[in-house]
Amino acid sequence: MTTSRPAPVAEDLARYPFPFPKDQYRYSTNVEPSGASTPTAAGSWGGHRIVVDRHYHRELAERDRILAADPSRHQCLPHMEAAAWDAMLTVMGDLAQGYPEMELDRLEHHTYRWRNTLLGIDQIFVIGDSASLPAPPLLYLSSQIQEDLVLLDQRESQLWGDAGVVTFAADWSFGFDVGMSFLEIHGPVPRIHDEKIITRAHNFLMRLEPGQSYRRTNWTLTVDGKLDTSTETYPQWGRDRRTLADGPLEEVGDRLFLRTEVQHLIRLPHSGAIMFLIRTYLLPFAAIASVPEWSLRLYRVLEDLPSDMADYKGITRTRGPGLRWLREFGAVAP
Numbered sequence: 001m002t003t004s005r006p007a008p009v010a011e012d013l014a015r016y017p018f019p020f021p022k023d024q025y026r027y028s029t030n031v032e033p034s035g036a037s038t039p040t041a042a043g044s045w046g047g048h049r050i051v052v053d054r055h056y057h058r059e060l061a062e063r064d065r066i067l068a069a070d071p072s073r074h075q076c077l078p079h080m081e082a083a084a085w086d087a088m089l090t091v092m093g094d095l096a097q098g099y100p101e102m103e104l105d106r107l108e109h110h111t112y113r114w115r116n117t118l119l120g121i122d123q124i125f126v127i128g129d130s131a132s133l134p135a136p137p138l139l140y141l142s143s144q145i146q147e148d149l150v151l152l153d154q155r156e157s158q159l160w161g162d163a164g165v166v167t168f169a170a171d172w173s174f175g176f177d178v179g180m181s182f183l184e185i186h187g188p189v190p191r192i193h194d195e196k197i198i199t200r201a202h203n204f205l206m207r208l209e210p211g212q213s214y215r216r217t218n219w220t221l222t223v224d225g226k227l228d229t230s231t232e233t234y235p236q237w238g239r240d241r242r243t244l245a246d247g248p249l250e251e252v253g254d255r256l257f258l259r260t261e262v263q264h265l266i267r268l269p270h271s272g273a274i275m276f277l278i279r280t281y282l283l284p285f286a287a288i289a290s291v292p293e294w295s296l297r298l299y300r301v302l303e304d305l306p307s308d309m310a311d312y313k314g315i316t317r318t319r320g321p322g323l324r325w326l327r328e329f330g331a332v333a334p
């Protein structure tokens, strides 16, 4: 067994953003205002935009390791400097509001004091002065939150993914996408162009006002609980899907994970950039199956998913074993 996550506990289930409101999943411009706590069959999620949970130290260590091995996961095109500071300050403000272990104080005009006792940090910095931080602002921020983030610049009536730190991508590459337009980034996704989903999303995002904030979820299946399934590390995770499909069915419950991304879309107040936050939650099928409503819903969604969407999500090999496991061990009687 190569699962790299600790076994799930009740708290992981209680906070899991189960992504399926219906028995059928199709792409849509599924956005809603952020901040509301959403009940699920096992608890609730969504009260905070930035979530610190029991995986905090382990996931930050994982991000550190990935960045050390591949610095291209961090990108900040020169014109995005102001947006990077804006993003850092906005997220620090959120953290300070949500968690007693974090504090942000404005000392004078551009000078702030940031404390994060979870990591033993007490830092005074001056906005715009990179020498006042131990790392560039986006890297500094991403070393203290579990979320990946991309910053989009708005110019020439388009959005451009011009900065970010992405270490936990689900089968894409931020180093490849940086500098591309929002529409180009979504180029490979099937269906969404014919169905006008992505042009609607683009128009919606370009109209966001400073401070406005929305969220959506996305999902896929991942083997062995790996957070980093980016294009760059494909040789390290691609074959897991085959070993799962060829392996014993009993192991599927612990090896196959439902991966949910909670994505926030926030217009930053000073720079006008859009901040896209991606938070990844992983729960093995065995844990999903402990909630009968989730088990049946997951089964129905997977069974119904059209093959072009399954192919694009990279779950063509794993959904069959997932469905068989849910029938045999997941108390699903189809």
Ligand code: HEM
Pocket (backbone or CB within 6 Å): 027, 028, 029, 030, 031, 150, 152, 161, 171, 172, 173, 177, 185, 186, 188, 189, 192, 197, 198, 201, 216, 218, 219, 220, 265, 276, 312, 313
């Ligand atoms: C309302 C806003 C958005 C909508 C409706 C949307 C929709 C989608 C959908 C349907 C997919 C396919 C997911 C799958 O099959 O698993 C996708 C993929 C993706 N989205 Fe978005 N998205 C939105 C915002 C963003 C933003 C702001 C970014 C920032 C860069 C982004 C980056 C990506 C990337 C990198 C992929 C993977 C593309 C690939 O395979 O190369 N999305 N998006």
